[in-house]
Amino acid sequence: MASGYPGRDLRGSFGFTTTAGSSVYASYQPLTGGGGGGVLKRSVSELEREQQTLLFRSVKKRTDASLSSSSGFNFRNPCPAVAPPVSLVVESDKKSSVLNHQLQELERQLLLDDDDDDAVSATGSAVTTSEWSEAIDQLLSPPPPAPTLTIHNALSPSPSPSTSTSSSTSSTASCSPNHSTSRQLLLETAAAIADGNFETASSNLASLKRAANIRGDPDQRLTAMMLSALVARATGSAAAAHPFAELCSLEHQTATQMMYDISPCFKLGLMAANLAILDATRESPSIHVVDFDIGQGGQYAALIHAVAERSRQIPSLPPPSLKITAVSDPTLSFTSLSLATTNNLNLIADKIAKLSDRLGLDVRFNIVNRRTSELDATVLGCEQGEALAVNFSFALSKIADESVSPANPRDELLRRVRSLGPKVVTVVEQEVNFNTAPFPARFADACAYYGSLLDSLDAMSGRDSADRARVEACLGRKVANAVAKEGSDRLERPEVFGKWRARMGMAGLKPVAFGPAVVEPVKSRFATLRSVPGFTFKEEAGRLGFGWMGRVLTVASAWR
Structure with a gap:
């Protein structure tokens, strides 16, 4: 079916520069017990063997749990947690620290008055739009495969094709929110952006991207439309363009x-x-x-x-x-x-x-x-x-x-x-x-209004209609301007x-x-x-x- 917007994915039609994926949250517990100072007396090879043994047990435990129950998947953590080696934890902690610093800097920049812009630029501490976009990319992109997966493949029987397919289907179903959940998640994401909680907002955006489909039913199209508007609001990705260029074309x-x-x-x-x-x-x-x-x-x-x-x-x-x-x-x-x-x-x-x-x-x-x-x-x-x-x-x-x-x-x-x-x-x-209402209220009204409008268009025009695709692209521009812009730019x-x-x-x-x-x-x-x-x-x-x-x-x- 033809999309409701030009292009074949969200990035093509909205300037959504992030990539799809789910973040993997890995946990690591430090070793305890064994007597004081016992760890220092062991050789490096013994430490490596012990670490591999613990790692294998962790992988096996998670594998058994995933086969017996679906509780290993949840909304914030769509993939099973696997304990990484110490070196990976240190590297992950460093990346997390840098990312958190970027998020804090962006929050501070967004909350500053216009009069303080020069002072911020002078200190060089404020992050740029491109840096924040890169941070969003990191949060939404799947991390590279950890070495633990290689150990799993080497020490565990390879899953059969049918098992792999079933596991993939189950994972997708559990990660993609349904229509009512998508509406609520959109509102929660807008509230998070308004509060400067960009870590929560980024996690929600990743989930919403899986639920968005510009060629789907009206709810999926609405999710895609509002998702693009939220990204524009959070990143200021359209700030460099003339605010009226597309709306006046x-x-x-x-x-x-x-x-x-x-x-x-x-x-x-x-x-x-x-x-x-x-x-x-x-x-x-x-x-x-x-x-x-x-x-x-x-x-x-x-x-x-x-x-x-x-x-x-x-x-x-x-x-x-x-x-x-x-x-x-x-x-x-x-x-x-x-x-x-x-x-x-x-x-x-x-x-x-x-x-x-x-x-x-x-x-x-x-x-x-x-x-x-x-x-x-x-x-x-x-x-x-x-x-x-x-x-x-x-x-x-x-x-x-x-x-x-x-x-x-x-x-x-x-x-x-x-x-x-x-x-x-x-x-x-x-x-x-869309005039004097603050951003969260304006966004909620936009969800309700454009949700009803998209439902009505679905009753009047086929989902593969080229004219409908152009109309919904027009609506996407309207809602992005209404949600992402303030002052004279709206x-x-x-x-x-x-x-x-x-x-x-x-x-x-x-x-x-x-x-x-x-x-x-x-x-x-x-x-x-x-x-x-x-x-x-x-x-x-x-x-x-x-x-x-x-x-x-x-x-x-x-x-x-």
């Missing part, structure tokens, strides 16, 4: 549009926004829609079709003219007019022109490249007599608020929109808090509806209940999903919620 925008097309929760939310715009402007011969994140323009292709359909149903009225203004703020990474963004907008304009010609509609497409703080009716090209609508479909969550900038661009934009006097302001957002900051309602109210906007012209068509479209049980539709307090198994994923609302 053309591929990401294309995959996002695919998600809108595949997922009923997103598609129905956008449909509700379009219907609310048409309902609020139904008596106007001229409609002007201002959009702050047009994406691939899929929502407006649907809006143009809806305008044409309404004109066919009411032939006595001439079809209205439609003007679409895409705002491109040069200070916002996701809308700035880079070459790729410019080409994308030109492509959207061309598609809209061809579609409107084919449907016989008068549609204009404009691009306004101005800062949000510079926007007014003149800059936006608002004309006398036209009905203005402002559309925020998954756009407000990408604009910084007071937790990122004292200027609070999010609320400032809402106040400017209110001053334009629009007939309607439509908002469609994900129902999840691009998407969605909030739950209650917080949006408070923001809209403070900006002077009041909720507008969806009328039958909006609700009934949405209900009819939702009814076509009866063959796919699990999707939910909820109308409450003037807003429409769309979700999976009771978990609301998107909410559409209208304001004025």
